[in-house]
Amino acid sequence: MMLTSKQISSFKPKNNHYYKWDKTNERGMGRLGIHIIKSGTKVFKFRFFVNEKAVFIKIGTFPQVSLSIAREKAKLYSLMLDKGLDPKDEIEKQQRAKEEQQKAESQKATLKDLFDSHRDKKKAGEKRQADIDLEILEKEIYPYISPDTKAKDVTTEEIVCILRKIIDRGATTKSNKVRSILHAAFNYGLKHDNDPAKKSTVGKFDLSHNPVTAIPKQTEAEKVGNHFLEPEELFKLLYELEHRTHDLKMHQNARNIMRLCFYLGGQRPNEVCSIKWSDINHQEMTVTLPGKITKNKRDLVIALTKSSYNLLTKNQNTSQSEYVFPKTTDPSAPTPLNTISQAVGRYRERSGLRTFTARDFRRTFKTLTGHLGISKELRDRIQGHAMNDVSSKHYDRYDYLSEKREAMTLWCEYLDNGISKYKANAKQLIKHSN
Structure with a gap:
């Protein structure tokens, strides 16, 4: 007779433990039973024979494990027997496989591993933004996704939510920056x-795709700028970077880097910061x-003029760093872009x-x-x-250095003359005001 839950509940403990078995007509397929222990605990077990010796597999304690679940597991073990497999061996194999999978999973690299x-x-690769980019990710991502999260488990939806929060606070351009660093x-x-x-030195990331790829860039936030300094504004800036010291709390390196951005032909500040002797x-x-x-x-080879050369080599005799403009707190690193x-x-606040x-x-x-x-072509080459074009990419190996030198001489003379005129006008204004 088949067991019922009501029957199992009614079984009472005795002086010795005993079994009650599910009655089935299938021979050689094992049998489900309930083991009633002297303490009153009732445990489902599956019994089968190997070389006429009984082997037991514990399924679970009743009623925490229901009769229907116990029967499902017993049926699974019976199917193993039908295929000529030892259920106990198979369970051990599955357990080992599960443990190995869990071990492999635990060794998967985390989001922190990925970022670091x-x-x-x-x-x-001497990318000087490396530490700054990491700081951005730590600030924007970790409050919402734990650094211990496996990198492969980060979803597109999670990243979308984070970027939306950045956009909602009015920092759409920043959201594009975060998206770009994440994507890379x-x-x-x-x-x-x-x-x-x-x-x-880290485990495997085991990534199957880039969760950022499907997230669009907010192109409306990246409008091409059209602002430039008018000549008088430029001459004022360059003059005051050299002479205005009473209220501009600015390190001399920062002043010289900003001046050289112009004197070297409009080069990017981060490139000027990174120049070595x-x-x-x-x-x-x-x-x-x-x-x-x-x-x-x-x-990029830049032709130097007397003005740009003097600015660039001003501190060479006293420098202990390989960088022309070292970081004040760490001479082994260049001045940070920030x-x-x-x-x-x-300067904007005071000027x-x-x-x-x-930019x-x-x-x-x-x-x-x-x-x-x-000419525009020469301006492009200077920068x-x-x-x-096919000719420039594959055939033209001329360095245009003499042409660039001529253009840079014209430009630096224009700057020097403009600064001199601004200085003279400034002195004249001071004289009249007194």
């Missing part, structure tokens, strides 16, 4: 596990921005000039040198823009 490892890769980090993780050249060719009067710090990954951003902001950013330096050079009659 990607930072290390960028630092190895997960792309790195996708290739990490199968890179034969990588000696990894070894990049300067004193004999040829050039400075080379190596491809590892330029945006297009190509070396130092320049802060300096620009501080009364129209709002501008460091406008590049546009200012491009615009004002156009007025000086310097290191990629020349993508």
